[in-house]
Amino acid sequence: MQIGRVIAAVLxxxxxxxxxxxxxxxxxxxxxxxxxxxxxxxxDPSLRRYTGMVTALGDPDRDGRIYSFRxxxxxxxxxxxxxxTFRGWRLTILAGKRFASVFEVQSNGTSEVTVAAxxxxxxxxxxxxVFIIEEPAKDAQAASQxxx
Amino acid sequence: xxxxxxxxxxxxxxxxxxxxxxxxANAQTRTPADAxxxxxAALRSKDTAAALSLLDRGxxxxxxxxxxxxxxxxxxxHLPFDIDVAAATxxxxxxxxxxxxxxxxxxxxxxxxxxxxxxxxxxxxxxxxTVILRRTGDLFRIVHLHWSTNDLAYQAAAQRKSQKMPP
Numbered sequence: 001m002q003i004g005r006v007i008a009a010v011l012x013x014x015x016x017x018x019x020x021x022x023x024x025x026x027x028x029x030x031x032x033x034x035x036x037x038x039x040x041x042x043x044d045p046s047l048r049r050y051t052g053m054v055t056a057l058g059d060p061d062r063d064g065r066i067y068s069f070r071x072x073x074x075x076x077x078x079x080x081x082x083x084x085t086f087r088g089w090r091l092t093i094l095a096g097k098r099f100a101s102v103f104e105v106q107s108n109g110t111s112e113v114t115v116a117a118x119x120x121x122x123x124x125x126x127x128x129x130v131f132i133i134e135e136p137a138k139d140a141q142a143a144s145q146x147x148x
Numbered sequence: 149x150x151x152x153x154x155x156x157x158x159x160x161x162x163x164x165x166x167x168x169x170x171x172x173a174n175a176q177t178r179t180p181a182d183a184x185x186x187x188x189a190a191l192r193s194k195d196t197a198a199a200l201s202l203l204d205r206g207x208x209x210x211x212x213x214x215x216x217x218x219x220x221x222x223x224x225x226h227l228p229f230d231i232d233v234a235a236a237t238x239x240x241x242x243x244x245x246x247x248x249x250x251x252x253x254x255x256x257x258x259x260x261x262x263x264x265x266x267x268x269x270x271x272x273x274x275x276x277x278t279v280i281l282r283r284t285g286d287l288f289r290i291v292h293l294h295w296s297t298n299d300l301a302y303q304a305a306a307q308r309k310s311q312k313m314p315p
Contacts, residue, residue: 042266046235047194049228075224092196094223100200130224137194 048135051075065121068114096129180253183288191234204289237263251283274298
């Protein structure tokens with residue numbers, strides 16, 4: 001009988017601890033805490049950028065490789081681009097399975113982006129994944145040209 | 149016969165060269181402090197992917213009183229701005245302590261940060277940085293970043309701004 005009580009008490013404590021840990025984890029994810037950092041410092045953008053969210057994947061080629069997707073702009077002040085504004089720019093995936101993957105933009109429409117095949121296909125990208133397209137850094141371009 | 153021998157020698161040299169290059173790439177983040185320095189270098193060189201590659205997917209960032217609860221959130225909400233700040237400022241490492249053991253390490257640094265805002269207002273402050281890293285494979289990646297500053301007005305303004313944001 002006493003053993004049963006001890007087990008019950010241990011289980012109660014374990015459940016309490018788990019709830020506390022889960023509560024702590026939730027507090028880090030509370031949406032009202034996800035806000036600005038040192039944004040009150042005003043510096044000029046060092047690159048031209050576009051941030052967007054994937055709304056649909058393009059059709060795969062015969063081998064199942066996907067090189068395009070449809071997107072909508074997200075973030076303050078981000079507007080749909082004009083055609084081929086981003087040709088040659090760098091696309092970096094900021095979420096999902098392809099996090100940190102980099103591609104070169106081959107072409108774009110107002111809501112469609114196609115990447116160059118040389119960086120490989122976009123397979124693994126998913127609807128709702130977020131990405132950033134950045135103008136290549138001028139100093140990086142210069143270094144690349146100087147190097148050959 | 150001579151051609152075959154030459155090809156073998158060439159292949160051997162290529163293998164050695166590849167091994168040296170791979171070793172050099174790994175050496176960049178072989179220690180926790182290297183990973184922290186590589187992260188700052190990536191920000192300075194505006195290399196988004198390189199910066200992201202040094203972050204663990206479990207990353208949580210505390211930045212001047214605000215929170216980025218995931219690597220994705222930081223990548224979208226603050227990384228571009230941190231790149232802009234890095235481009236507009238100079239971060240001089242002043243102190244550093246490294247600790248921890250096994251796969252979990254920490255790097256505590258202070259930097260003298262100087263530069264100018266868009267309107268010419270000077271930036272001159274000490275930024276304190278706590279970085280916790282976890283080793284996966286041969287590489288240390290950042291699981292937590294915490295920045296704060298000795299500039300009380302700056303810190304207070306950042307926190308006021310974060311509190312005013314709607315939930």
